[in-house]
Amino acid sequence: MGTNTWASYFNFSAVNWVDFWANTWETISMTLISTIAVAILGILLGLILFETKQKTTGKIMIWSKVINWVVSALVNIFRSIPFIILIVLLLPFTKALVGSIIGPVAALPALIISAAPFYARMVELAFREIDYGVIEAAEAMGANKIQIIWKVLLRESLPALISGVTVTGITIIGYTAMAGTIGAGGLGNWAFIEGYGANNNTVTLVATVTIIIIVAIFQLIGDQSAKLIDKRNN
């Protein structure tokens, strides 16, 4: 029996490689599309969180506080909902938005809504790490808000923003696999249907190794580009 158990993981003839490639591609595309969307949404939210915490006076101060409170609350709420529950919770919303609750596209709303608040906090933190004196220097030169955001905030925190995208992207890869169990497609779905449902251990192993490779590549690209851009200590 022991030999059989081991052998069941390496029965490669039982793997449908056409399905493998299709599912791998689905995982990669789901991850990339949602990571890009999360990056954009997260930077916007992070920017709102950061800017509404800046010291202001008068009427603007009250609006800042209100916006900060609302965005903070939303971010905290969505960050604390377990992903698998969020998918289920969002099913009617997903159906209305993309017309289906099955397939990789159907997974996108849940992936994005779950990961964006997570990244937004990282963005806020990255902006907060910028020396306030640098922002003040830009103000003293007569920079407007847009120039400060583009030329100081985003540019100076770029390595941290990229590291954040890497971490978030890897989390999203994990989420895609979870989403797969309820029909989102990709390697998670494949491992669940073929590997678990049809008791094909080899499929489960192949799916696992492939995900590990995808994560490693993602990490490598993220780390290298952050390192390349970071001019603080080299």
Place this chain on the structure above:
Amino acid sequence: MIEFKHVSKEFVTNNGKVSAVSDLNLSVEDGNILGIVGYSGAGKSTLIRMLNGLETPTSGEVDVNGAKIASLTGKVLRKQRQKIGMIFQHFNLLWSRTVVENIMFPLEIAGLGKAERLAKAEELTTLVGLKGKENAYPSELSGGQKQRVGIARALANDPEILICDEATSALDPQTTDEILDLLLQINHKLNLTIVLITHEMHVVRKICDHVAVMENGKLVEDGLVLDVFKRPQQDVTKRFVNQEVTPAMHDTEIAVHELIEAYPQGLIVQLTFHSTQTQMPIISEMLRQIPEIDFNIVEGSIHQTQGGPIGTLYIQLTGPKESLDQAIPFLQKMKVETEVLHYGD
């Protein structure tokens, strides 16, 4: 011309209102270098930040070459800020940009074309002595080099005035002097008005022509550097001046004390010479004119200021009482500032 007119600034904190600057009047003529000194919390930083609108006064008026800074907002204020350069204690460079890119930053903000930006940045790199470092990142530069980039950046938009916020406080003495020389050179070359704040009297003595002393948000003393150094009026000013003129004050006090014990009948005076007096043989003249007088040097020093040299000398005079009695009127006649530290019993 810069004018602060009845300027006050209050901050609202959890413990109530705190007055950072109160009813302050001060003006700076074009091309002057004004040093504002005071201990931390004196309000110097708040005051100079009013010059470019980083702080707005609660009441009063700040006038920079006719522009009423406190009343400016939005686009007009940002345009005005381009005419005012500022350098900082911690340089505040963008680490993601090279030297040239940092210098071009204010020009980008002002909306200049790429070719113009590059030409101006090249010119300024040479002016501040960073030729060959154009493509280095701030992390590859020393503190002094970083401040040179900061100065070049502040000069990029051809400002009317330059604000220095403790610009040398993070630098070692040697580098401080180099940066001060550079500021002085720029002041002469461009006739640029400079307002600096510092807690080091050395900085004031080396490059300022005017000095203003602040304490608890108030201007307690101001005037020409040489005058303030010669005759400091307020206690806080005396402390600042002493820190600079007699760095060995404590050692001197011990020496003076020992001399008094050894020769209780002697006369101990502190003499302050300035300008051409420092080059005149006043003491030997005194010895020739007053019979039977001997002297003993306790401590002496000389410092260069923008208004001329200042020397201090602690001496002990011994001899018959009638001779000693003539010494002080003689020194006063020679217009040497004389302070008697000890005379007989």
